[in-house]
Amino acid sequence: MASELLKATDVSEVFGGLKAVSDFNVHIDRGELVGLIGPNGAGKTTAFNLFTGVYQPTTGEIVFDGKSIVGLKPYQITQRGIARTFQNIRLFSELTVLDNVKIAFHFHVKYGLLEAVCRAGRYFREEEEIEAESMKLLEIFHLEKQAGELAKNLPYGAQRRLEIARALAAKPKLLLLDEPAAGMNPQETKELMEMISWIRREFGLTILLIEHDMSLVMGICERIYVLEYGTIIAQGTPEEIRKDPEVIRAYLGGEA
Numbered sequence: 001m002a003s004e005l006l007k008a009t010d011v012s013e014v015f016g017g018l019k020a021v022s023d024f025n026v027h028i029d030r031g032e033l034v035g036l037i038g039p040n041g042a043g044k045t046t047a048f049n050l051f052t053g054v055y056q057p058t059t060g061e062i063v064f065d066g067k068s069i070v071g072l073k074p075y076q077i078t079q080r081g082i083a084r085t086f087q088n089i090r091l092f093s094e095l096t097v098l099d100n101v102k103i104a105f106h107f108h109v110k111y112g113l114l115e116a117v118c119r120a121g122r123y124f125r126e127e128e129e130i131e132a133e134s135m136k137l138l139e140i141f142h143l144e145k146q147a148g149e150l151a152k153n154l155p156y157g158a159q160r161r162l163e164i165a166r167a168l169a170a171k172p173k174l175l176l177l178d179e180p181a182a183g184m185n186p187q188e189t190k191e192l193m194e195m196i197s198w199i200r201r202e203f204g205l206t207i208l209l210i211e212h213d214m215s216l217v218m219g220i221c222e223r224i225y226v227l228e229y230g231t232i233i234a235q236g237t238p239e240e241i242r243k244d245p246e247v248i249r250a251y252l253g254g255e256a
């Protein structure tokens, strides 16, 4: 189907004897904002690692933008258009905020090594453009004033926002966010929700989001998949998920 951007079919991932993911079937249409939830150890991050080439599926097929991505290395998948953030923030902590974003833009530069070494015209033009685009991204995430600071000196919530800005610099079609609100206070979480909705519209993105903060997931996702012990036990709109007896049993502890 033309509108389908990502489709995982019968995917499993086995570590030793443990099936971290099994009979895993998900599909995400272009432009959708989809949530992936489930208890600790359910296999959510493993699914992201499968979509980004960190792990290869033991069985099954993963198709992105019409082509299989099984067997591709992480950088090849980034070039195809999938970018991600990590549960445990992975910034270049000793680089500035600006440089963290500029690095990701370099996936797309057109100047060659020789031009860079010789500091030829195209090198300077592209570097200027990259700097300007990086600053625009920092502005979106309210980080422009900290552009010159080392990433490690940013407060935690700001580091999380910087990770998303850096992921966007790779110009992805699909953005995978692994617990973007982890460690944020309620106000920061609310602002982050607004940013995620805004960047999706502004950049025409498709987003898959892992999140434990239920208000965030229910508030912004159109569709939600629920994982338990590596298997999808439910999928549907936030309203359907809230009422699903399997989900209430497995994940919400009867509070829904």
Ligand SMILES: Nc1ncnc2c1ncn2[C@@H]1O[C@H](COP(=O)(O)OP(=O)(O)OP(=O)(O)O)[C@@H](O)[C@H]1O
Pocket (backbone or CB within 6 Å): 015, 018, 019, 020, 038, 039, 040, 041, 042, 043, 044, 045, 046, 047, 087
């Ligand atoms: N590289 C690995 N080697 C062995 N086991 C692994 C590996 N990666 C994940 N697992 C196991 O696979 C299962 C799923 O882990 P995963 O991190 O995907 O869960 P999760 O849903 O993201 O959990 P959390 O919400 O705690 O982050 C767990 O039992 C985990 O211990």
